[in-house]
Amino acid sequence: MSNKIGRRDFLGTVAFVGAAAAAGQTSLINSAEAATATSDITSASAGELADAIRSKKLSSRMIVEAHLERIAKVNPKLNAVVQLTAEAARKEADEADAALARGEIKGPLHGVPITIKDTLETAGVICTGGTQGRANFVPKAAATAVARLRAAGGIILGKTNVPELAGAAETDNLVYGRTNNPYDLTRTPGGSSGGEAAIIAAGGSPLGLGTDAGGSIRIPAHYCGLAAIKPTSGRVPRTGQFPMPLGARNPVFHVSLIARKVQDLALALPIISGPDFRDHSIVGMPFGDPAKVVLRDLKVAYFR
Numbered sequence: 001m002s003n004k005i006g007r008r009d010f011l012g013t014v015a016f017v018g019a020a021a022a023a024g025q026t027s028l029i030n031s032a033e034a035a036t037a038t039s040d041i042t043s044a045s046a047g048e049l050a051d052a053i054r055s056k057k058l059s060s061r062m063i064v065e066a067h068l069e070r071i072a073k074v075n076p077k078l079n080a081v082v083q084l085t086a087e088a089a090r091k092e093a094d095e096a097d098a099a100l101a102r103g104e105i106k107g108p109l110h111g112v113p114i115t116i117k118d119t120l121e122t123a124g125v126i127c128t129g130g131t132q133g134r135a136n137f138v139p140k141a142a143a144t145a146v147a148r149l150r151a152a153g154g155i156i157l158g159k160t161n162v163p164e165l166a167g168a169a170e171t172d173n174l175v176y177g178r179t180n181n182p183y184d185l186t187r188t189p190g191g192s193s194g195g196e197a198a199i200i201a202a203g204g205s206p207l208g209l210g211t212d213a214g215g216s217i218r219i220p221a222h223y224c225g226l227a228a229i230k231p232t233s234g235r236v237p238r239t240g241q242f243p244m245p246l247g248a249r250n251p252v253f254h255v256s257l258i259a260r261k262v263q264d265l266a267l268a269l270p271i272i273s274g275p276d277f278r279d280h281s282i283v284g285m286p287f288g289d290p291a292k293v294v295l296r297d298l299k300v301a302y303f304r
Helices: 007-023 038-042 044-053 060-078 087-102 146-152 195-203 218-224 249-254 262-273
Strands: 081-084 113-119 156-161 207-212 225-228 254-259
Touching: 007 225, 038 081, 044 060, 044 087, 044 262, 060 087, 060 113, 060 225, 081 195, 087 156, 113 195, 113 218, 146 156, 146 207, 146 262, 156 195, 156 262, 195 207, 195 218, 195 254, 218 225, 225 262, 254 262
Parallel strands: 113 156, 113 207
Antiparallel strands: 081 156, 207 254, 225 254
16 A cells, blocks of 8 residues: 555545544544454545455455444534434445355445435435425435445445535534534534535545535535545436436536545546436546546636
8 A cells, every 4th residue: 555645535534533622532544454443444435345345354244334333423413414324225235245245246336335316316325405395205216326326336324414405505404404414513514515525524425416406515525624525517417316407507407426445436427427318418528547637638618
């Protein structure tokens, strides 16, 4: 393992340390390799956890339990996870371990826990979109991106809080209330993917699925010291998103990813991308290799 640490790795570690300080935890280890305590597991990246499961250094059940314990510890103060699917997650973790024992691997996220923003529909789990009119709405089918993460082996721990109809840069609504920033509980984690940012920064999840139009994944990532990506328009289907973007907002509203490590974004983005033949705006564009990008050859545009 390299001794060099990149800027985003540093930010992810700092975010976790800040969140842990707010929650009263002081000892952190950032690798899943030879993990011996809950804090080792919950500070690891999704990719590290996937490697640890495949190599049988850790079981999926052990990893899921560690994250559920972390959620139980920090969520009462954060109010980030608003629907917890603990028993289903434990069952799926046991199934993932049994499959691995038979030599079967579902995909790159085999046995890895994830969380889902409460504007993306999840079969059998309440999806409110932060609005009282859907306070008890249970979708019959999962959003395309959700289904693809699960098909790749991801295990859903729960749904995370949003502002009403994902329409604000703070995360608060009349169904679940306010979500707090793990750095400082008096401050916001941003929005509209604020619940995702808060629980990932606090170590309750290694990887989250959100959305972004005008900053809904990027603002929370900035506020909580995480890595996030708003994919190129036409890359990821919005099928199963609520509310569906209409009119001028349609081409700028994207299903997005958030994590503590950039490498996890590179791991998960190809999984959720590509046509589902339901969202007519999605095209099948090939991916380049992020490792081959030369930063000094890129041009960056910005507004002053």
